[in-house]
Amino acid sequence: MTPPQNTDATSRFETLFEQLSDPVVEFRQDDDGEPIIVAANAAFRDVFAPAESVVGRPLNELIVPADRRDEAATFDQRTADGKSNRAVIERVTSEGRRKFLYRGVPAGDGRGFAIYSDVTEKLRQERHLDVLQRVLRHNLRNDVNVITGEVERALEHAESEETRAALRSIEETANGLTQLCTEAQTIRKVLSEPTPLDSTDLASILDTVSTDCLRRFTQATISVDCPDTLSVQADSRLQIVVDGLVDNAVRHNTASMPKVMLRAGVVDDDTVELAVADNGPGIPETEQQVITAEEQISPLSHGSGLGLWLVKWLTERYGGSLAIDTSPEADLTTDTSLDTGAATDTAAAGDRSMDIGTVVRVRLPQA
Structure with a gap:
């Protein structure tokens, strides 16, 4: 007895295939490895051959420029080996050569799909x-x-x-x-640049940044309170995040003796919080709201610099979050739960009693 065909699933796939806005083609590879078109959606036909029938035609002959045949052959071999392809390529359309983000997906038995997104x-x-x-x-x-x-x-x-x-x-x-x-x-x-996450020594980065910033801002006092062995999931650019926070805390500090304290500790089983506090005037509320996405960027509301934006974007790439606290009750102990060990001061004695203007909290996945 012949098993029933999954006609509903097939019909839904065919509808999706045809309605996709990006050109998509299904192909099979012949004995020479040449991809032969089995089916093409409307977008593919409109872009590459609006007045021709494409089924049964060699795909490379139809769309690959003569000077890109070697590149196409490499993709075909990867498909034959069951490997996916992804690259920015140049192909011939009905309106000339254009650039596409190409994704090739092998489907087994010498068949596959190719998707082309125009990125020209x-x-x-x-x-x-x-x-x-x-x-x-x-x-x-x-x-x-x-x-x-x-x-x-x-x-x-x-x-x-x-x-x-x-x-x-x-x-x-x-x-x-x-x-x-x-x-x-x-x-x-x-x-x-890509963001390959790995175990990153936070304590070492805090010490390096505090030393570097003291060379730039000789009038500042910078204190570090962090366990000797505390690592997070990040990469070497975490130093840019910390440097940006400390630089911002000192550069915009109007106090006669700028003070910054960095305190890091474990919040829960898989999260580390770095709190950076200063005794400056505080980040304006409108700028806080823009950075934390509570307010849309506009000509009247956009922030005064890019340093905190970089901190925010890199932190989010690490799977973390950023919060800013300038309330009168702001302190370094709020939201941090565990003892971090003795404070070490890279300038003078760590001053825990300073009048805090801003606390910026960065939470990162623990390594």
């Missing part, structure tokens, strides 16, 4: 933005150097304190623009 405009836009960013950074840095140089000369001849104060304000604003350029360049580089 996306890649072109990325190239244009890259050029624009490079030009803007170069021109902005050059212009800022001119401004700061002129300010320095003007300060030498300024006679009134009011004039000197105005010039220092100009200098501070210009330096802020330079910092913004640096942050943007760092973000672009960091976020374009």
